[in-house]
Amino acid sequence: MRHVARKRFGQHFLADGSVIDAIVAAIDPRPGQAIVEIGPGLGAMTNPLVERCGRLTVIELDRDLARRLRERPELQVIESDVLRVDFTALAASEPMPLRVVGNLPYNISTPILFHLLASAGVIKDQHFMLQKEVVQRMAASPGVKDYGRLSVMLQWRYDIESVLDVSPEAFEPPPRVDSAVVRMLPYPVAPAVAPALLGELVAVAFSQRRKLLRHTLGRWLEVRGFGGAFDTQRRAEEVPVAQYVALAIEIGGTPT
The missing domain is CATH 1.10.8.100 (rRNA adenine dimethylase, C-terminal domain)
Structure with missing residues (x-):
């Protein structure tokens, strides 16, 4: 059955095969790794990821999509708002740090990034598709116009790199903004700050x-x-x- 993208969930599904391949190559998933995908949607990244790592935990709020995903035994499906998911508790059930990936809903991407901050100590890396403007702010250096609160509050805990620009035409339906994939590597030792x-x-x-x-x-x-x-x-x-x-x-x- 065809799934119609739902505006309230900020759904824009990746549809460009070459972009999907480039993202998966940047993530470089390996067998046995504890990979968590936020917002798997129709499985554009889910399928190549699970082919390379063998199993995958997915977090999906849309109950129709979650029901389809549960039909696949290689997937552990968490049907929930990602802002309610305890990633530290999730990591406790895994033998190694989490790798978190996803095409994040642009309307709540910043709250998701801040939510994950609390669990940075149990995460190996994060790869997210985001609005390009947000990625520029995340990675900005002091003295440039994009440098702001988001830059500081993420850079104190992560090494941040923009790894791939993505045009609206890569999605169905296409968003009204350009997108980018960001890589976030938590620092091994966090500064002793509240x-x-x-x-x-x-x-x-x-x-x-x-x-x-x-x-x-x-x-x-x-x-x-x-x-x-x-x-x-x-x-x-x-x-x-x-x-x-x-x-x-x-x-x-x-x-x-």
Whole structure:
């Protein structure tokens, strides 16, 4: 039966064979690896992935698609909103770190990325199809216009690389934006910083991008009684990720 893409799920199904091959080559799945695919849809990536790794865990919210996927014994199907899935618990049932892949719904891609942050310690790598603009923001360096809160909050925990650009014509139905595949490699040792504190600090810093930090982060630091040295005569996009992390640690951020 033909499946009609559902707008509320942000469904755009990959249909270009050469793009699918390039993505699978970038992922390079191996037999026995613990691979989790978010949003398998009609199986465009599911099929070549499972051919190479033997088994696959898939997370699918659309109950019609989940029902079809359950007919395949090589798939472990989790019918759920991915934002409700505990990836740390999922990894506990596997003998090796998770490899997470997927063509993410563009309307909730950022919440998914932040949800996965909490489980970065049990994940080997992540390969996602995303809106190209989002990938550019994720990988941006200080001093460029795309560098912002998303850049800092992901780069403190991952090495991020854009590996493939994908045009709208590769999908059915085609989205209205260009897409890209991103590779995210969690750092083996995470900085000893409280993620919630770092997140608050960065959100304040980028709350008024055009103003110097003394108007935003500087006042936030004063309220906290911070007496250390931090140059607030800069704009938020001029501060490297490592300096945000160091500041969070200095003002008392420890993992919770």
